Amino acid sequence: MERTSSPAPNSHESISSGSDRLTAIATSQDRRGSQHEAILADTLSRRPTNLNEVELERIETYRLQHRSTVGSGVPVPREEWLPMGAGKPYPPVLPDPEQFVVEFTDANDLLHPQNWSLRQKIIISVVLSYSTFVSSFASAIYSSAVVEISPQFHISSEVAILGVTLYVLGFASGPTLWAPASELIGRRWPIIVGVFGFAIFTVGTATCKDVQTLMLTRFFAGFFAASPIAIVPAVFADIYSNQTRGVAIAMFAMAVFVGPFASPFTGGFITMSYLGWRWTMYISCIMGFLSTVLCLLFLKETYAPAILVEKAIKLRRQTHNWGIRARQEEVELDWEELITINFSRPFRMLFTEPIVFLISLWMSFVYGLIYALLSAYPVVFQGLHGMNLGVGSLPFIGLIVGEFLGGAYTLLDQKSYAKKLAANNNIPIPEWRLPPSILGGICFTIGLFWFGWTGWTKSIHWMAPTASGVVTGFGIYVIFLQCFNYLIDSYLTFAASVFAANTIIRSAVGAAFPLFSKQMFNNLGVQWAGTLLGCLALIMVPIPLVFIKIGPILRKKSKFAPTFGPRESTRAEKEPRASV
Template structure:
C-alpha cells in the first residue's frame, strides 16, 4: 500500500494495455509479414485482459467489457481487418505528418476514452477547493489578500519619491510621475498574459512566478543608476503586480460558494483600494528619514519576497480542472496506466482563440454594449481619481497646511475609514441579498446590485465638493478636508465593487471579456490621471479643480439609475448579455 492508500499488485503494466487482444494479434501478424516471416502465435485467453487491477479499482477507473471480450481467444487475422488497420496507419501518417517512430505503427484509439478521464468523487470530494476546511481557506485568503495589497501598495509608494527623483536624475515632474503611470499601465497589460495563463495552468503557478518577477523588478528600481532603468522596471513591476489583481478574485471564486463569495470579493476589493492609500504616509516617513527614496522600493521588494515565500510554501492549487490534472498525474504514476488523464490535459493552446477572447471580443463589447461602455467609463473615472488623490492630497496637506511628507500622508486614513465603512455596509446587506435570491428561486437579477452604486455615487460627488472647498486655504482646519475622505472612500468602494459584480452578473458567459475591457480602460485612466493632476490643481486652483471633478461625478450618478430602471430591457436586446 502506498502513500495514497492504493494497493499495488504485480499486474498494472498488463492491465494498462490499451489494444484489444485481436488487434494486438493482427498487428503482430502484419509486422511479421512485412519483414518476410509468418507467425502462428496464439493469443492468451481474454481473462488476462478483463481483470481490472486493484490499483485501478481503488482509483475509481475500470475498463468496461466490449463485444470483443465475449469472442473466442483464437481470433485469426482476416483481410478486412488488415486492410482497415493499414488504412488507419495511412490516415495517421497523412494527418499527423510524421511516423510514430521506433519502427512502430500508430496504435489504435482508446476503446472508451471517457473511462480514463478522472473526476471528483461527488460534490463533497475533499479535493475540491470549496470543500476544504474553513481554516485552510481563511489562511489562503489572508495570504492572497496580503499579496494583492502589496501589488497595489507598490503602485502608489513611488509617488512620495517624485521630488527626490527630480533632483537625482534632473527630470521634470511629469517625467518623474511616469514612474507611477507606467506601473499602472502594467496593470492594464498584465491581464493579457495572466488571465489565460491561470485558466490553462491553474492559479498557483502564475501567482508564484509573478511574485518572483514583482520582487525582482522592484529591487531593480531600488538600485537603478538612471531614469530609463527606473521607468522600464516600474512598468514590469506593474506587469507582474497585475497577476494577483487578475487571479486572486478567481481563487476566491474557486474556494467560496455563492453564499460566501460576495464577502470574500469585498475583502479583495478593499485590499486593491487600501493599498494605494497606505503607501503615501509610509513612503513619506521613509523619504524624510536617513534611509532615502530608494528604500521605498527596497521595502516593496522585501514585501514581494515575503509574498513569494508564503505562496511557495502555503499556496495550494484551487482551480478545479488543474486539481484534476494533478490527480491524474498521481494516478498515472501509481497505476502505470499512462492513458489516465484529466479533461484539462486535452486542451490545446489556440492563439486565435486567445486573441479573440482577450482583444477582439472585449473591444467589440466595449463599443457595442451600452452596459459595458457606460459602466467602464464610470469605473475608469473613479479609479483614475484614486490615483489623482496621490497628487491632490500632498498639495492640500503639505503645501497649504505645511505638513511634512510623513504627516501629510496621514489624512489618507480618512479615505481608508470611508472604504472600511463601505465594506461594513456591504457585509451587512449581504443577508438581505441572499433572502431576495432565495425568494426568486436562486435566479439572480443583476440590477439588485445597483442601489448601493447610486448611494455611493451621491456620496462621492458630495465628498469631492467638500474636499475642494475646505482644502484650498490654510485658515480652514486640516481635519475638515480630512473628514471629506469618509464620503470619498465610501463612494469609491460602494461604486466600484457592485458595478464589478453587475458586469459579471450581466455577462455570465462573456464575463471574462467584459472584465478584460473594463480592466484595460480603467487601468489606462489610472495611468493618465496622475500626469495632468498637478497642472490641473495648480492651474485651476484646488477648489475649482475639485468642483470640475465633482460635477463630472454628478453627471455619472444617472448611469446606475438608468440601468436600475431599464437594465433588463437593455440586456434582452444584447447579443452577449445574460437574460432570465
C-alpha cells in the same frame, strides 16, 4: 463540431458526459454526417432532463469556456493522418474514451475548491488579499519619493511622476497575459510568477543608477504586479458560493483601495528620514518577496479544470494507465490560437460586451480620481497649510476610514442580498448588486464638492477637507465593490478575462491622471477643479439605474454571460441544449 466543456464545479460534473462522449468519439476517427447526427440523437436521448435552470446554465457556461479556450475543430480525414512510424499500424480506437476522462465524484468531492474547509479558504483569501495590497501599495508609495528623485536625477517633477504612470500602465498591460494564462494553466502559478517578478523589478528600481532604469523597472514591476489584481477575483469565484462570495470580494476591494491611500504617509516619513527614497522601494520589494513565500506555502490551485489535470496525472502514475486524462489536457497550445482566442479575449469582451465596457468606464473615472488625489492632497495640505511631507500625507487616513465604513455597510447589506438569493432558489440575479452603488455614487460626488470648497483656502481648518475624505472613501469603496460583484455574477467562469478587461481600461485611465492632476488643481484652483470632478461624478450616478433596467437584456444577448433568472431557462429544462 466543437469540444465540450470541463466539468462544472458541483454535483452535476458528470451531466455533460453524454455530449463529451460525442466529442471523444468524433476526434478519434473520421465520421460522416449521418453518423454524426445519429450519435448526437443518441447522446441527447440519454441526457437527464430533470435539471433546473441553474444546472443547465452552468453546463452551458463551462461549454462556452471550453470552446473559447480549446477552440473548435473538425475530425482530420484519415488520409491526412501522420504515420505512426517504424511501420507500425494505427492503434485501435479506445472502446469508450469517455471512461478515461476524470471527473469530480459528486457534490461533496473534497477536491473541488468550494468543498474545502472554511479555514483553508480564509488562509487563501488572506494571502491573496495581502498580495493584492502589496501591488496597490507599491503603485502610490513612489509618489512620496518624487521630491528626492527629481533633484537626484536632474529631472522635473512632471518627469519624475512618470514612475507612477508607468507602473499603472503596467497594470493595464499585465492582464492581457495573466488572465488568459490563469484560464489555461490554472490560477496558482500565474499569481506566484507575478508577485515574484514584481519583487525582482522593484529591487531594480531601488538600486537604479539612472532615470531610464528607474522608469523601465517601474513599468515591469507594474506589469507583474497586475497578476493578483486580475486573477484574485477569479480565485474567489472558484472557492466561494453565491452566498459568501460577496464577503470575499469585499476583502479584495479593501486591499485594492487601502494600498494607494496607506502608502503616501508611509513613504513620506521614510523619504524624510535618513533612509531616503530608495527605502520606499526596498520595503515594497521585501513585501513582494514575503508575498511570494506565502503564496508558495499556502496557495493551492483553485481552478477546477486544472485540479482535474492534477488528478489525472496522479491516476496515471498510480494505475499506469496512460489513457486517463482530464478535459483541460485536450487544450492544444497553438500560438496563433492563443493570440486570437485567449489573449484577445479581454479586449473582445471589453469592446463587445456593453456591461463590461460601461461599468469599466465608470470604475475607470473613480480609479483615476484615486491617483488624482495623490496630487491634490499635497497641494492642499502641504502647499496651503504648510505641512511637511509626512504629516501632510496623514489626511489620506480620512479616505481609509471611509473605505472601512464602506466595508461595514456592504457586510450589513450582504444579509439583505442573502435573503433575496434564498427566496429565488439560490439563483443569483447580478442586478441585485447594483442598488448600493447608487448610494456610493452620491457619496462620492458629495465628497468631491466638499473637498473642493473646503480645501481651497487656508482660512478653513484642515480638518474640513480631511473629513471630506471619509465620504469620498466610502463612495469609492461601495462603487467598486458592487461593480466587482456585478461583473463576477454576470460572467462567472470568465471572471479572470472580464477583470482583465476592467483592469486594462481602469489602469489606462488611472495612469493618465497623475500627468495633469497637479497642474489642474494649481491652475483652476482647488475649488473649481473639485467642482469639475464633482460634476462629472454627478453625471455618472444614474449608471447603475441603467443596468438595473437593461442589464438582463444585455446578458441574454451576450456570448459570454450565462443568463440566470427566476424562470428564464424553463424552455431549456424541457429541451436541454448541447454545444456540438
